[in-house]
Amino acid sequence: MEAVSPARKCRILPAGPDALAAARSALLAGEAVAIPTETVYGLAADATNGEAVARIFESKQRPSFNPLICHVTGIDMAERFARFDPLSRKLAEHFWPGALTLVLPLREGHAIHPLVTAGLDTVAVRAPQGFGAELIAAIGRPLAAPSANRSGRISPTTAQAVADSLGDAISLVIDGGPTTVGVESTIVKVEDGVIHLLRPGGVAAEDIEAVAGKTLQRAQAGSAIQAPGMLASHYAPNARMRLNAKDIEPGEALLGFGPQRIAGAEKARAVLVLSATGDLVEAAANLFDYMGRLDASGAACIAVEPIPEHGLGEAINDRLRRAAAPRGQE
Structure with a gap:
């Protein structure tokens, strides 16, 4: 049954065929839609549509220099716009779909809008599980989807938390129940055979090291922003x-x-x-x-x-x- 968040205009639809159709229609129309993933709820928009991506920034009140993650169905879709080195491909094959994001070089002629990458020559890519995966397959395009909350505030792990944070800044929230992982994805970047941990997350560093056979190098404090979630202050409550x-x-x-x-x-x-x-x-x-x-x-x-x-x-x-x-x- 469809619900409307009290005192707010956003609709909350339970995940299912009707929600999939509604979300697909909204995304193809250039809107931003809050969707469940296994990590946290994401505010999704067509990553190839600049106006749609701009609505993410507007809704979240997010700094434009902070890049977004592109969500895909898997390696095949990611290869349309990004290049895999052998080690990144190995990690994707092992951990996708799942809570691992890879920062990869962009291909020439890619269709990802520059707002997604914040002007970088790389793009952060992840293949989610569940409803998100179904939606990406249905739309046939990658979705840019940061956490569905006001920028810098607590990431939402329920549909109601999305509505409480974003209010009437968005029109549609898909309710897939509480998220199972509860923190954002781990972000890594491979350069010259070295794996850099840019953001710890839902896949433990030790598990990545076990698959890669290499030790992860941690990003230093004050490092340049290369991926989402690298701002010094983030995920903050009012207290x-x-x-x-x-x-x-x-x-x-x-x-x-x-x-x-x-x-x-x-x-x-x-x-x-x-x-x-x-x-x-x-x-x-x-x-x-x-x-x-x-x-x-x-x-x-x-x-x-x-x-x-x-x-x-x-x-x-x-x-x-x-x-x-x-x-x-x-």
Whole structure:
């Protein structure tokens, strides 16, 4: 059944044949549509249509220098506009469809609009699962699709979170239920046989290293923007974030991890635990939802318990550090 978000104009349609037809029609008409993926909800538009892509930037209030990811059905579609080196192809064959984005050189004569690449000679490419894959196949074109939220704010993992963030800036949201991964894709770039990790995400660095047989090189702080999600301040709630907290200060909310709480947790304005068992997969899936709920508690600051840096913990901590960065860097 179709729903209309309260006090907003955007329609929310449950994923299915009717939603697929409606989304396809809207995209071919040059509109932007919020769609579910396994990572987070994306705000999709035809990557070959400049006016459509501009609507993404307008809706998100996103800086134009921040590039977007092109979503494709697989390697065959990606090869229409990008060139694969052998190692990038190996990673795509292993992890696609899935939460891995590859930054690849653009082919001459490609149809990707320059707004998508922010003027770079490379393009970020990913093959999603589920509804997104069906929609790309139905439209027959790559879709540019950053997270479906106001730029710099918490990424949405439910359709309602999209409506709450974007309001009537968009007209259609497809509801595929809560996302299963819960953080954005991992972004890597291969140069001269070296794999550069540009953004940690839904595929753990260790898993990529196991397939590639190589160690990933981490991007240095202050590196030039080569891919989405590299702004210093991003994914931010309205409340301040205090990381690796050892105790609770007056008026703070608490974002916990693991079975034990820090000192004074019982005095927190609100408490949500990413994973009581210390499961990083569960924590990643809950991250943005719980940040948003704690932000809605009215706390001026959210204290965050320490989270391990291994596996998906690297992606979780990356998002937390960007959420805690000074807002002047957005």
